[in-house]
Amino acid sequence: GPQAVEILILVLAFKLRFPRHVHFLRGNHENREINERPKDLGGGFLQECLEKYGEQVYEKFQGIFATLPLFAVVQDKVFVVHAGLFRTPEVTLDDLRQLPSWKQHYPMFNGRGDQHHSTWSPHQAILFDAQWGDPHPMEGFRPSRRGPGLLDF
Known part of the structure; x- marks a missing residue:
């Protein structure tokens, strides 16, 4: 604003x-x-x-x-992240802690459709999802209306 x-x-x-x-x-x-x-x-x-x-x-x-940081864990019970769930359900806290660097650049969504999430490394997908996922009222994942590579959860 x-x-x-x-x-x-x-x-x-x-x-x-x-x-x-x-x-x-x-x-x-x-x-x-x-x-x-x-x-x-x-x-x-x-x-x-x-x-x-x-x-x-x-x-x-x-x-x-x-x-x-991209995420926090409160009292070993609550996982906190800006965006949402990861497209790969097997992502664990150990996976997150072992990211090469949480300062690392993530694949940028440009809205033109000239990138595709299938080319991302597992680390890039985690970094992207931690910052871009949006909630929706239904169960499971669905493509986001905001553009290619984005998922609602």
């Missing part, structure tokens, strides 16, 4: 003040490719940063985003 930078700064301030109580996870909007999209394509963060604070602030935020 139009105050995304100020909201992020406020939440970061809460994290500094209450470090044991405020936690961040990385989702699709914490990736440079989404930040640099125009507002009408789900982005706008770069534009807002440049207009209000400049490129140096934008790059600092990108550095923060790159450190965010």
Whole structure:
């Protein structure tokens, strides 16, 4: 939204003040490719940063985003992730912990249909699903209306 930078700064301030109580996870909007999209394509963060604070602030935020984990486990009982379930049901916590790097780039959805999830490595599919899945009211997976490679769960 139009105050995304100020909201992020406020939440970061809460994290500094209450470090044991405020936690961040990385989702699709914490990736440079989404930040640099125009507002009408789900982005706008770069534009807002440049207009209000400049490129140096934008790059600092990108550095923060790159450190965010993809998932968390609360008290060994609750799995928390930005998006949703994985297209491969056998994904385990050990698989997630063994990803080469949660900072790794994931395959980008560009909406043009010129990529296909069958070419992704298992790690790329996990990274993508952790940041892009959408819930739907039915049981199981279905192709998303948002484009190729995306699944609703």
